[in-house]
Amino acid sequence: xxxxxxxxxxxxxxxxxxxxxxxxxxxxxxxxxxxxxxxxxxxxxxxxxxxxxxxxxxxxxxxxxxxxxxxxxxxxxxxxxxxxxx
Numbered sequence: 691x692x693x694x695x696x697x698x699x700x701x702x703x704x705x706x707x708x709x710x711x712x713x714x715x716x717x718x719x720x721x722x723x724x725x726x727x728x729x730x731x732x733x734x735x736x737x738x739x740x741x742x743x744x745x746x747x748x749x750x751x752x753x754x755x756x757x758x759x760x761x762x763x764x765x766x767x768x769x770x771x772x773x774x775x776x
Contacts, residue, residue: 695730698723701759705766712769719765722758729755 699706712719729751735741736748743751 695727695734696755697730698726698762702763702766705770708766708769708773712765716765719762722762722765726755726758726762729758 698709702709709723713723714720732741732743733748733751733755736743736751
C-alpha cells in the first residue's frame, strides 16, 4: 500500500511529457486518465480504511484500473512512436 493514490506520473515517470500532451490533445485519453485517478483514490481509501470496500469490490476496482492502465500505456507508446517517426 502506498501513502497516496497511484498517479500516472508515478506509473510512467519517463513519459510525463507525453501524458500531459495526450491529456490536452486527446479527449479519450483525458477521460481514461481521470478514470484511472478516480479508481486509484477509491482503492487507496479502501486500503487505508477511510472508506472500506469488500474484498471482491476492491479486487474488481484493481482489475479495472489495470485494464485502463494497459490502454493508457498503449496510447502512450503509439503517440511516442508517431512523434519519433516525424
